[in-house]
Amino acid sequence: MLQVIPIQSRSQISEIFANYSPQTQSWLVSDLRTKFELQQKILNREGHYIDESVLRASDLWKILLKRLDPGLRLVSDPFARSLLRTIMDEHAEILGVNSSAEDTVFSYIDQMAAVIFHPEGTQRLEEWFENHPEAMNRWKEWYLRARFCAIKLLQDHRVITADWITAYLQNFNDLERVWNIPLIVDLSGEISRVEAEILRILSRSVDVIVLEPSPEWKEDFHFLLKPYEDLRAQSPKPVPLKPVSKKEKRKEVLRFSGMLAEIKNAVGLSRQWLDSGIKAESIAIIAPDIETYWPVLQAYLEEEGIPVQKDITHKAQSLPAVTRWLAYLRSKSGRLSSSDLEISFFEREEAQQLRYEEFKALFKSLYVNEDLARNEIVQKVFHDQLDMSGLLGRDEFVAKALMHWHSQETDIVQVILRELLQNATSSNKLVWKEWLSYLESIVAAKEYTLEKGNPQGLMVTKLMSAYSDKVQYRIFLGMTDEALRSRNKTQLSGQDYFDLAKDIGFYLDNPDQSDLAFELRLLAEADSTHDVYCFGATDLSGTLCSPATFWMSLEGEHEVLSVPAETRWDELQYAVDPGLRSLVLPRKEIIEKRIQQDLGKLPQDLISPKELPRISASSLKTFLECPFVFAAQRYFKLKDLPEVDLDVDHRTRGQLAHGLFEKLTVEPMRFDWTAEELDKILEDVRKEKKLIFADERLWIPQKKKHLSLGLRFLDFEKKWRQEFNKTKxxxxxxxxxxxxxxxxxxxxxxxxxxxxxxxxxxxxxxxHENDLVVIDYKSSAGGTSAPGSWFKNRELQLLFYMWVIEKGLMEDVSGEVIGLFYYVFKTFDRKKGFKLEDRAGLLYPNSKRADKNANAETKEAYLSEFSQLMMATLERIKAGECEAKPVEHTQCTSCEWRRQCRAPHLS
Structure with missing residues (x-):
């Protein structure tokens, strides 16, 4: 017999529970936390219970499936997806899409399962499409693809997921023969039309009492509650339950800047309640999806010392050993990525032979397996790739994967493989990439428990599991439209859902009718003493959020931004920092000081290096342009190496040209080099400089280009030396x-x-003899200026070299520098620079226009000013100056260290 009992308030359930017999009835609930709480109530009242006393709805459907079709295997969504991708690739020609569309097809199976598995579902839908051509054009092909794949999974692979069970049970007309225990159904808004039909069939042989949520506003969720309306038509008129008087409660509506502020306020408020004598088990922190809050919330609660009922768990993928394992398997499978290669390589002893910056420069851009040859060590580690050809059985895949598990801890890998073995049978055969993809999905979802929850602790739970008789103080987080609204991954419109229900009787889950929003309104009316509803304007990533309609409907100051309650971490700001006791500064003052430094209102602290850094012409210029970049390179030992990519970088091209010119200028200088000889020189230079190209085919045009450059260089030098024949x-x-x-x-x-x-x-x-000319090769004239602007533009390289030579600090070279030149080999111009005009004619030509400043007095002034500047700069470096003060902010846009920089204009 079927009986539907309307429930206006959750408090009325206690009247039904008083007459409930755990030994002869099963109480059906929707979630695990409610199941455990109900079992505890039974233990307190009866002293014991049997397994069937309290069941989740999903557990009942699994029992029915096992009894009706024992050969059908229940598998996880990830494994079903792996099989689905295999089916789609095998039948890509028929389907018109391949496995890349797997997510869409799977979503359609989930959404349309009630139609797909119904004996007459497709026929009715075909007739419906004839009257709805616009919907037919929009998603009929996707439905047919989904149906094809679902039938393949069911009939060929004999698997099904938990979400499809109720839809599949429609095919059995004798459900009542496999279940004989009376039911009390308490599913609130989480009941589907198919589930209601199953309950109706079961009521032929056992008593089924259905608790229908019937708040005054239930018409707002007419579509969602339609299954109860159908059941009510089959039920005799129920005896009304005793009305429960509503007690007054305090409600607060708070608006915060973001999710972090919500968390801080929830923890601070919980501490205030606990300090006032309220028991922890009477307090609940609730969110539509509590897992988005939990990592940060758990850290705050732990610092506060507040016990919680929720187990402290971690994802398997957060373990370094698991992350490295998967990264290594992907890297050995030809699925090259810079991050995987980095993770898997740097766990090995061979990684000690390669500096991290060098690795990043070599492998930041990867395209094919041959790219591994950029470094011998890396190639040696990853050269032997796994054989991915053909289909692999389950056991063969497990054996190959375990060969590369290098950690001593095996507990977690046993948990992961147990999940794989439970879903896949030894007869299942998939290609390697599908097995690996399935393994990755297990790792992403699998959790392991670090610490069991405290039964007397504060309740932290999701919205759908939040009802509890014990809880009187509730904090609702995440009152946003995005959190309460279901996401529709199919192309069914809201009107399609209503038309399908009205025309052919299929009430599919309509994303416009949110069961989360329904449950929130029910919970809001449940008995409690103090409710706090919180809205954060941004999520943890900084994305803007919209307030939920329900939150806006509550009385309160919705536009006023609330300041979160203080937590233990806030109190610690006032404590003395043990590491800075010598400063005798409270932590708060230290943090305020650092904030002022970041804002540029206070100077940065000086660095006290253990040893003075090495100085070169380029580092001198770097310090003058920005002390922070100098510190990053010289103190923190960071390197900005050019990345090996399909575009050959300027540094590689410059090294090649410099190496070529060095070989060609050996005295006595030859000008009759052949193309073959130049080719060999370039090969030697490449080997000496260890130049690497992303693709070997890039070397050929570069070599050709530099061979031509070498010939033009020799031609220019020959003419120059004919004119200035004393030059050596x-x-x-x-x-x-x-x-x-x-x-x-x-x-x-x-x-x-x-x-x-x-x-x-x-x-x-x-x-020549005592006269010297200093030459600096440049690929182009960009970045060079006239001598009069050298100090202004911090262009000190040539002056630096002249100062070194004139001080007699260069071995085997002595004399007077009479000329400083940039040698621009793009145009073969080496006239730009400084020279003594009265010494022209021997090593360089006269200027067309005489420069009155090109004399010995100007040269001495340059040397004197450079010496003063260098000494003053060295004093600044010695003092530990490292503030992020670039001479020009425009240089920050291309600075490699901008992510680490604390310059105020970048904050």
Whole structure:
């Protein structure tokens, strides 16, 4: 017999529970937490219960399926998806899509299961499409694809997911013969039309009491509650339950800047309630999806010392050993990605031989397996790829995967593989990528318990499991439209759902009718003492959120931004920082100081390095342009290496040109090099400089381009030396190194305390007898300026080299520098720079227009000003200056260190 009892308030359920017999009846609930709470009530009243005393609806459907079709296997969604992708690839020609559309097809199966598995479902739908051509054009093909794949899963693979069970049970006319225990059904808004039909069939042989939520506003959710209306038509008129008087409660409506502020307020308010003597088990923190809040919320509650009923769990994928395992399997499977290669390579001992920045430069851009050859060590580790050809059985895949599990801890891998073995049988055969994809989905979903919840602790739960007799103080988080609304991944419109229900009787889950919104309104009317409804304007990623309609309907100041209650972490700001006791500053003052520093209102603290950094011409310029970039490179040892990619970077091209010119300028200089000889030189330069190209085919055009450059270089040099026949190249990539104390300005060849190591390399030094010309190769004239602007533009390289030579600090090279030139090899122009006009004619030509400043006095002024600038800069470096103060903010847009920078204009 079927009986529907309207429930106006959840408190009325206690009257039904008083007459409930756990030994002879089953109480049907929707969620696990409610099941456990009901079992505890039975234990307190009866002292014991049997397994069937309280069942989740999903448990009952599984029992019925097992008894009616024992050969059909229940599998998880991820495994069903793996099989689905295989089916779609095998029948791509028929379906018109391949496995890339798996998510859409799976969504249609989920949404349309009641129609797909109904004996007459497709026929009725075909007739419906004839009267709805617009809907037919929009999603009929997707429905047919979904039906084809669902039938394949069911008939060929003999598998089904939990969400499709009730739809499949429609095919059995003798449901009542496999169940003989009377039922009390308490599913609130989580009941479907198919489930209602199953309950109606079961009522032929057993008593079925259905508790229908009947609040005054139920017409607002007419579509959602339609299954109860159908059942009510089959039920005799019920005896009304005793009305329950509603007690007064306090309600608060709070608006916060974001989810983090919601969390802080919830924890701070919970602490206030606990301090006032309220029991922890009487307090609940509730959200539509509590898992989005839980990682941060749990950290705050732990710091506060508040016990919670919720188990503290972690995802399997958060374990480093599991992450490395999957990364290694993907990397060995040809699914190259920079992140996977990094994770799997740096767990190995071989990684000690390769600096991290070098690895990132080499492998940030990966395209094919051959790219692994950019480094011998990496290639050696990943050279032997796994055989992915053909279909693999379950056991074969497990064996191959376990060969690469290198951790000593095996508990978690047993949990993961147990899930795989439960869903897949030994006869299942999939391609390697599908097995690996399934393994990844298990790892993403599998949780392991770190700490069991405290039964007397604060309740932290999702909205659909939030009802409890014990809870009187409730904090509702996430009152946003996005959190309460279902997402529709199909192309069915809201009107389609209503038309399908009205025309052919299929009440599918309509995303416009949210069971979360329904449950929220029910909970709002349940007995409690103090309810707080919170809306955060942004989520944890900073995305703007819209307030829920229900939250807006509550009385309160919706536009006033609330300040969250203080937590233990806020109190710690006032505590003394143990690591900074010498400063005798409260932590709050330290944080305020650092905020002021970030805002640029206070100078940054100075660095006290253990040893002075090495200085070169380029690092000197870097410090003058931005001390923070200098600190990143010299103190923090960060490197900005060019990435190996399909576009050959400027540094690689520059190294190739410099190496070529170095070989060609050996004295006595030859001008009759053949193309074959130049080809060999370029190959040698590439090997010496260890230049790597993303694709070997990129080397051929680069070599050809530089071979042409070499020939033009020789032609230019030949003409130059015919005109200036005394010219000899005295230094090529000439290196120097010395030590200098900026305070005493003492220069030594040996290391000395408080002295900087100065080093560098000059591209080229030409000369005759005592006259010297310093040459710096440039690919283009960009970034170079006239001597009068060198100090203004911090263009100090040529002056730096002249200062070193004139101080006699370069071995095997001595004399007077009479010219400083940029050698622009794009146009073969080496006239730009500084020169002494009265010494022209021997190593360089006269200027067309005489420059009155191109004299010895100007040169000495340059040297003097450079020396002063260098010493002053070295003093600043020695003092530990590292503030992010770029000379020009425009340089920050391309700065490699902008993510780590604390410059106020970047905040």
């Amino acid at each position: 190249t005295l230094g090529r990539e000439k290196q120097f190194k010395f030590y200098i104390d900026p305070q005493t300005q003492e220069i030594t060849k040996e290391s000395k305390e408080n002295a900087f190591c100065i080093s560098g390399s000059v591209d080229r030094i030409d000369g």
